[in-house]
Amino acid sequence: MLRKALGDRIAADAATFLDMMADDGVMEFPYAPPGLTTRLEGKAAIARHLDSLGEMIASDGMGEPTVYATTDPDVTIVEFEGFGHGVSTGEAYDQRYISVIRTHAGRIVQYRDYWNPLVVLRALRGGAAIADLTEGVTDHG
Structure with missing residues (x-):
C-alpha cells in the first residue's frame, strides 16, 4: 500500500x-x-x-490509500485504513490513519x-474499556 502511495519517491x-x-529514519x-x-x-x-x-494486533489488511500532494516534493500525506484484531481479545482493530511522510534519496x-x-484501547483491552472511559458522556451533536 505504501509503495503505491509513495511511488517513485x-x-x-x-x-x-x-x-x-x-x-x-524517525517515526512519531x-x-x-x-x-x-x-x-x-x-x-x-x-x-x-x-x-x-x-x-x-494482528493485521487483516489495509484499505486503498488517498494520497495528498504538498508543496514540498519530499513530503506526502497519506490517508488509509488498517484492519485487524487484538490478539488477546479478538476485538476489532479498524483504524483510520493519516500519515505525513518525508522522503529523501529514496527512503523515508x-x-x-x-x-x-481509542481504537487501540478497544483492540487491546476490549469494548468494556471504551464503555468505562465514556460512561456518563453524552453526545451533544
Whole structure:
C-alpha cells in the first residue's frame, strides 16, 4: 500500500516497510497516550516496535490509500485504513490513519503517524474499556 502511495519517491529495491526506512529514519506518534511510545529513532528501534506491535494486533489488511500532494516534493500525506484484531481479545482493530511522510534519496526519513488511541484501547483491552472511559458522556451533536 505504501509503495503505491509513495511511488517513485521510494527506491525500487525497497520491498518492505523497513526497507523503505532510512537507517536513521524517525517515526512519531503525536496522538499516542501518555506512557506509550511517541518517537522512535533509527531502523532498529522501528523494527523492534513493529515486532512488539505484531504480538498485540494482528493485521487483516489495509484499505486503498488517498494520497495528498504538498508543496514540498519530499513530503506526502497519506490517508488509509488498517484492519485487524487484538490478539488477546479478538476485538476489532479498524483504524483510520493519516500519515505525513518525508522522503529523501529514496527512503523515508520521517514518518509521522496519526491514529485514534481509542481504537487501540478497544483492540487491546476490549469494548468494556471504551464503555468505562465514556460512561456518563453524552453526545451533544
